[in-house]
Amino acid sequence: MATAAAGGTLIIWWPxxxxxxxxxxxxxxxxTLWAVATAVLLSGAILRKREALPWGGxxxxxxxxxxIVLAIVAPRTKGFPYLHYFEEVLNLVGAPILTWLLSRILLPDYAELPVHERLAAVAVTLIIGVLAFLLGQFNYLFLTCADFNVSGNNPPAHCAQGPPLSRV
Structure with a gap:
């Protein structure tokens, strides 16, 4: 369970x-989500573990x-201007689902685990996602604009002014 939860949180925390x-x-x-999901999809196909997941998985x-296909065939200027909403939903909903799917595929005794343990891995991923969102919202409490600059990121609009708090 911890491995699946860790995998899911690695995908959800930064988005x-x-x-x-x-x-x-x-x-x-x-x-990143595409790479992990595609690796699991191809691995499952190669290992013929299709029975490990329902067709919806x-x-x-x-x-x-x-x-990616939608982004290629539907230009944002005229075709599908709201594609970014699909991106956000895909990441924030996809990471917990990916946690569940990875558990089903990678843990041989997954079906034998109690339901609460199976759901716990997904719950941990969701909790980390919510906490990471809140850390992003309140980044000015523990990071400065300079921290974002030093890391190579553009500073968000509501960051705190001052020298970097994290020293490299």
Whole structure:
């Protein structure tokens, strides 16, 4: 359970933080989710573990690829101007779902785990996502604009002025 929860939180924490700090999920976060989901999808196909997931699970693993196809065929200027909402939902909903899917595929005794343990991995991912969002919203309490600059990120609109708090 801890491994699945850790995997899910690695995917959700940064998109949730940037949504809190910048009111946006960045494309590289969506591409990270795409890479992990596609790796699990292809691994499951190669290992022939299709029975490990219901058809909806395999469809969920394909959603990040669908986002890329939509981004290519539907230009934002005229085709689908709200594609960024799909990106945000994909990341914030996709990470907990990916946690559940990874658990089903990677843990051989997954079905034998008590329901509360299976749900706990997804719950941990959701909790980390909410906490990361709040840390992004209130970044000015523990980070400065200089911290964002030093890390190579643009400072969000509501960051605190001052020298970097984290020393490199």
């Amino acid at each position: 949730a933080f940037t949504l809190g700090a910048y009111n946006a999920v960045f494309f590289d976060d969506v591409l 395999w469809l969920a693993l394909f959603l990040p690829s669908l986002w």
